[in-house]
Amino acid sequence: MKGCALRIGLGFVLFAAPPAAEAQQTPKPARVALVCGARCEGGGYDAFREGLRDLGRVEGRNLFLDVRGAEGRPDRLPALVAELLAAKPDILVAVAPQPARAANAATSTIPIVFVAVADPIALGVVTNLARPGGNVTGLSTLVPGGFSGKSLELLKEAVPTASRIAVLWNSKNPLHVAFIPKELPPAAEALGVRLQMLDVTEPAGIAPAIETAVGGRAQALFVMGDPMFHRPFERVPELARRAKLPSLYLDRDVVAVGGGLLSYGPDWGVMFRRAAVYVDTILKGTKPGDLPIEQPTKFDLVINLRTAKALGLAIPPSLLQRANQVIE
Numbered sequence: 001m002k003g004c005a006l007r008i009g010l011g012f013v014l015f016a017a018p019p020a021a022e023a024q025q026t027p028k029p030a031r032v033a034l035v036c037g038a039r040c041e042g043g044g045y046d047a048f049r050e051g052l053r054d055l056g057r058v059e060g061r062n063l064f065l066d067v068r069g070a071e072g073r074p075d076r077l078p079a080l081v082a083e084l085l086a087a088k089p090d091i092l093v094a095v096a097p098q099p100a101r102a103a104n105a106a107t108s109t110i111p112i113v114f115v116a117v118a119d120p121i122a123l124g125v126v127t128n129l130a131r132p133g134g135n136v137t138g139l140s141t142l143v144p145g146g147f148s149g150k151s152l153e154l155l156k157e158a159v160p161t162a163s164r165i166a167v168l169w170n171s172k173n174p175l176h177v178a179f180i181p182k183e184l185p186p187a188a189e190a191l192g193v194r195l196q197m198l199d200v201t202e203p204a205g206i207a208p209a210i211e212t213a214v215g216g217r218a219q220a221l222f223v224m225g226d227p228m229f230h231r232p233f234e235r236v237p238e239l240a241r242r243a244k245l246p247s248l249y250l251d252r253d254v255v256a257v258g259g260g261l262l263s264y265g266p267d268w269g270v271m272f273r274r275a276a277v278y279v280d281t282i283l284k285g286t287k288p289g290d291l292p293i294e295q296p297t298k299f300d301l302v303i304n305l306r307t308a309k310a311l312g313l314a315i316p317p318s319l320l321q322r323a324n325q326v327i328e
Contacts, residue, residue, distance in 0.1 A: 030057060030283050031064045033089035035080055035103065037096040037227025038072045042253045044115075044268035048093075051276025057283075070099070072203040072228035074172050077102035085110060091282055093275065094138075096227045097175050100125050104136060111288045114138030115275045116268075118147075118225070120293055122178045133289040137278060139271050140295045141225065141250070147299075148179050148224070149187030151264045154301065155220055155248040156191045157319050158262055162220040166196040166213035166245070168206070168236070169224040176224050203228055203235075210239045218245060225250030225265065233258030237307070246313055252302045256327060261307045266296035300324040 032052075034040060049059070057063040066087060068080040081102045084092060091111045094103040100114035104125045117123055118141040126132035156162060167184065169176045180197075188195045196216045198209040206229070213221060221240050223229050229236050230251040237260040240247040249255060250265040274294060282288055301319075304327040308315050320326060 027062065029062045029064050030091075031066065031087065031089045032091050032093060032279060033066045033068075033084035033087070034093040034095070035068045035070070035077065035084060035099045036094075037070050037074065037077070037098050038231035040067050040069045040095070041231065042233070042251075042257070042268070044095075044253075044272040047269040048272040048276050051273035052279065055276060055280040057280060069231075070227070072231065074098040074102075078106070081106045091279055093279065097123050097173055098227075100138070101174070108135055110135065111282045112136045112138070113275055113278045113282070113288065115271060116141045116225075118142050118175045119178065123174055126293060129293040129295070131289065132291075132293055135288050137282075137288040137291040138293060139274055139278070140293055141266055141271075142296060142299070146183060146187075148183040149190075151248060151250075152184060152187045152193075152222055153191060154262060154264055154319070155222055155246070156193060158248070158303075158315055159220045159246045159313065160316070162193060162246075164194045164196060164216070164218050165220045165222055166198055166210075166216065166218035167222045167224065168198050168200060168209060168229060170201055170226045170228060171199045172201045173224070173226050176226070180224070200228070206236060207239055210236075210243050210245070213245060214243045221245040221247035223247055223249045223254075223260075230254055236260070241307065241310060244311060246308075246311055252300060252325070255302045255304050255307075256325070259304060259307050261304055261311070261313075263300075263302045265299055267298070267300055271296065303327065 059065055066084055068084055070076045077099055085107055092103050093113050094100040095115045097117050100117050103112050112135055120126045120140055125136055196218050200206055200209045233254050237258045246261045248262040249260050252263040254260045255263040301323045302325045303323045
């Protein structure tokens with residue numbers, strides 16, 4: 001009888017106690033919010049997701065990625081950021097200057113990782129690159145000081161006969177306002193070209209601006225880096241081809257995918273993968289302000305020879321030899 005009682009009691013204990021695996025609490029998926037200035041698409045965003053997966057953070061398993069794009073309208077950013085923050089994310093990733101500024105203005109507690117901000121100090125989101133402090137860190141697009149001038153020089157080298165170059169820029173992009181007066185006029189003077197400045201603050205203004213460039217007898221188009229000009233990839237390149245304007249961009253996807261002529265800028269895949277590392281590091285407990293702002297160490301020149309042929313343009317061999325990628 002005692003043995004029988006023992007067996008019954010043991011059976012009750014085994015039945016009542018849950019398995020060890022079930023007893024352990026399943027970790028809550030990390031919630032990462034992402035806001036961008038136009039459409040959150042392209043090689044950089046793919047690399048960001050791949051980077052997170054390589055670090056063991058998989059959407060649908062232990063990661064929830066909440067994405068919002070402003071479609072090239074900066075006025076929408078405060079509302080989009082507020083919407084993302086209302087869901088209480090663990091971290092907010094902001095791509096491009098305007099989203100970074102909107103995120104920084106909206107929260108001083110949620111960690112922020114910005115991506116593709118040319119000069120975060122000039123933008124006002126940090127005061128120190130080595131130790132940004134606060135809740136913000138990230139990856140800059142370039143090393144300030146002459147980058148825009150170098151880009152203009154490459155466009156002039158591709159189109160040696162160009163004496164008048166139209167510049168597509170956005171006065172609502174604070175970094176355009178900061179860089180253009182310092183870098184473009186001296187570079188243009190050194191190259192012997194005149195600049196036709198075309199200020200575009202919303203997508204609907206792009207086509208009329210390029211028509212203005214044609215009316216002003218521009219012979220090439222320099223496109224400042226801005227989400228509105230980069231997404232969708234083919235919008236500006238298609239307008240430029242119709243206008244017979246050789247054009248240069250910051251984003252390689254606009255050339256490799258959208259059919260632009262030239263791009264000169266950082267490797268977005270490398271940058272966005274580093275952003276994934278920053279996100280993972282912060283989710284593991286590191287304070288954003290303790291992570292230094294990273295700057296690119298190299299810039300890639302991409303040339304689309306199919307577009308050059310369509311424009312009837314012969315790219316100088318010296319420029320082709322320096323290209324990191326040639327699309328034929």
